[in-house]
Amino acid sequence: MLSISAISKAEKNKLSTDSCFLILLEIRLQNTVYICYNNEDVTWKGQLYQAFPFNIGETSEDSDGSDPNVTLKIDNVAQGLQWYVEASGGGVGTLVILRVVNSKNLNGNADLEEYYTVLSCKVNEQWIEFTLGNDYSARTRRPLDRYMKNNCPFAYKGIRCGYNGSKSSCKHTLADCRSHGNSTRFGGFPGIDQKGVYA
Incomplete structure (x- = not known):
């Protein structure tokens, strides 16, 4: 205000x-x-x-x-x-x-x-x-997205994922993203505290 x-x-x-x-x-x-x-x-x-x-x-x-x-x-x-x-x-x-x-x-x-x-x-x-x-209703979900510690929401080999290697699947976890050599594009939030709701 x-x-x-x-x-x-x-x-x-x-x-x-x-x-x-x-x-x-x-x-x-x-x-x-x-x-x-x-x-x-x-x-x-x-x-x-x-x-x-x-x-x-x-x-x-x-x-x-x-x-x-x-x-x-x-x-x-x-x-x-x-x-x-x-x-x-x-x-x-x-x-x-x-x-x-x-x-x-x-x-x-x-x-x-x-x-x-x-x-x-x-x-x-x-x-x-x-x-x-209002531009948005107070009854709509806030925040709009889910913030998960060890889950990547990006579509595999999509634009936001950015992986273009030979592997055919991904488990959408940070460990799997590292095995693909693509952890810099990981879409999860590993910084979320382990004691939090999303642990």
């Missing part, structure tokens, strides 16, 4: 200030779109963010206990972004980065930075509505 900058802390603690917190969106469609929730364009770290109307909904969770999602509604009255969405196949799987920055700190780091993935998209004459969620 990012910590708020010293400039933002000082500005938010003032009784009266002419600074404000700005919401910036980076939407990585086929062409990356940079927009901000403001009445004029903003340049943050050298990148121009165009003033554009959008709404960010509250986090919602379905009754079935699915992962929480956020709705992002971008104005589509002028159809300025619809071409980008259509060219990206509806934008599903697109990365959306939401940043909050202080107007007095436009060359510094963001005070808040969140990453989302577009899960679904609906377009009508008024709104482009993205449903944003």
Whole structure:
């Protein structure tokens, strides 16, 4: 989690200030779109963010206990972004980065930075509505792979194995990999402690 900058802390603690917190969106469609929730364009770290109307909904969770999602509604009255969405196949799987920055700190780091993935998209004459969620579900297996001490997961004589000798089989163990003269390409994790789960 990012910590708020010293400039933002000082500005938010003032009784009266002419600074404000700005919401910036980076939407990585086929062409990356940079927009901000403001009445004029903003340049943050050298990148121009165009003033554009959008709404960010509250986090919602379905009754079935699915992962929480956020709705992002971008104005589509002028159809300025619809071409980008259509060219990206509806934008599903697109990365959306939401940043909050202080107007007095436009060359510094963001005070808040969140990453989302577009899960679904609906377009009508008024709104482009993205449903944003995590890039991965909290219910999926983590870590993605298994880490075993003495077992190589690579396909024998495959690209990652790299063995091209005359032997016809392999037991996928470190000892067998050494007998093949290919231990530098062993895909197991011999450094795992013997007392661990994978001993």
